[in-house]
């Protein structure tokens with residue numbers, strides 16, 4: 001019975017998602033179509049129109065790109081036992097440049113994670129941390145700190161990575177919405193990052209948790225089972 005319930009829940013999630021995608025893509029399409037109709041009837045192509053149309057196309061492109069990532073055939077995704085720390089360190093290295101440019105300091109404490117292994121897909125796990133650290137950087141906007149701290153729970157064989165920012169924080173009400181497809185407060189956001197993050201973590205038997213205080217910042221916790 002429980003399984004039946006989750007199955008039907010899943011179906012409705014897929015349905016919701018499909019409706020969401022259709023909606024999100026239709027809006028920019030309608031706008032592009034509108035501009036093309038004006039261009040056709042006026043016989044001129046003002047650069048303001050083309051720049052809006054390009055923005056709308058960018059939006060469609062980023063929505064589709066994020067979904068393609070999910071659409072890979074499941075059998076192509078290899079799970080391997082591998083050291084966890086280098087995966088996270090590579091992502092941090094990747095993000096460091098952008099952080100420097102924005103005046104964001106990234107403080108890293110991962111010693112507790114030394115020697116721990118996880119069973120997983122390195123690219124997917126990297127994507128998880130890219131999404132979370134990017135959100136933290138976007139929240140801070142300019143000048144601030146991101147702490148990335150690793151902790152271990154040996155009784156539960158779970159590791160935790162906390163990504164803690166000192167950005168504006170999230171209200172309790174909005175906190176519940178995180179991970180809902182297309183929930184975004186950003187002008188150029190897709191609102192897909194956390195949904196995908198959550199899905200990728202579920203595939204790894206992991207978990208995604210949030211804690212936030214307005215004016216103080218947000219903490220995002222990634223929990224993953226490890227092998228010693």
Ligand code: ADP
Nearest residue numbers: 135136139184185186189190191192193194218
């Ligand atoms: P996107 O980044 O495209 O908006 P996400 O799914 O990554 O989509 O995030 C959804 C929303 O969650 C963001 O638009 C933002 O409002 C909120 N959010 C996520 N991380 C943070 C954070 N560290 N601080 C404040 N708000 C956040």
Ligand code: MG
Nearest residue numbers: 131135193194
């Ligand atoms: Mg995001």
